[in-house]
Amino acid sequence: MHLTVEQTYPAPVADVAAMLADEEFVRWRAERSTGPGTVEQVDVDAAPDGALTVVVRRSLPTDQIPAQARPFVGERLEVRQAEAWEAPTGDRRVGTVALEIAGTPVRMTGTLSLEPLPDGGTRQVYAGEVRAAVPLFGGVVEEAATGTLRGTLAAEEQAGRDWLAGVR
Template sequence: MHLTVEQTYPASVDDVAAMLADESFVRWRAERSTTAGTVEQADVDHAPDGAFTVVVRRTLPTDQIPAQVRPFVGERLEVRQAEAWEAPDGGAGRRVGTVALEITGTPVRLTGTVALEPTADGTLQVYRGEVKAAVPLFASFVEEAAAATVRTTLAAEEQAGRDWLAGTR
């Protein structure tokens, strides 16, 4: 199933990219958007050319997942999210990268792209990807549930980013 999520920030692409590459922000955002879970890992690796990779690993309870899906995932979920951002594009004002989200021990994966685009009043961040569930007979139901969870998490992360840019830490 295709998934597109758009987020907006009242800051420049450079400022949003700097925020996304800040390990303090990455951990703070993950802890804030994981209300009932635990952040196990939040790391940022920087390359000399300005590229960076963000890895977040969370453990979440499954009590908010539809009951029909719980037999496939167990009592807790380990979610690993990785974003690999390319170096700045040399003046065009946008940043691009890839994203992968995996729920360990389940047949659910999300892979796609992420981009930062300048707008008249800030930055648009766009996630585009495919949610795949390798579950016979129930794949579309599991994909819908996973996509809903991803949308909810990204909305919480967007609010965390807006708060961070406004000075809340």
């Protein structure tokens, strides 16, 4: 199932990129978007050329997943997300994202980008494919996972907006 999510921030690309490279922000954003779950790990590794790798591992309850999909995922989800940003190219950043739910056949892989908006803000775009290798119920699981990802990314966007506004 294809997933595209656009987020906007009222700050230039350089400021948004700096925020995304800040380990304190990454942990804070993950904690806010995890809800009743827990953040197990946050690693941010920045290279001298500006390339960046961000890894977040969190544990989430499955109470918001449709009942018919729960037998495939258990009572808690361990979600691992890795973002690999390339070095900056002008005022644009691009990278790849991979997300997996440990112990399940659910994966999301795709691209992400930061680009300037005409008003001086920034657009961040996640685009990828959510796949669930579950016979007969793959579509149900993919739909549930895609809905959860959309909600998580919306919470992360709000966290970024709050961070940029100094609300912590």
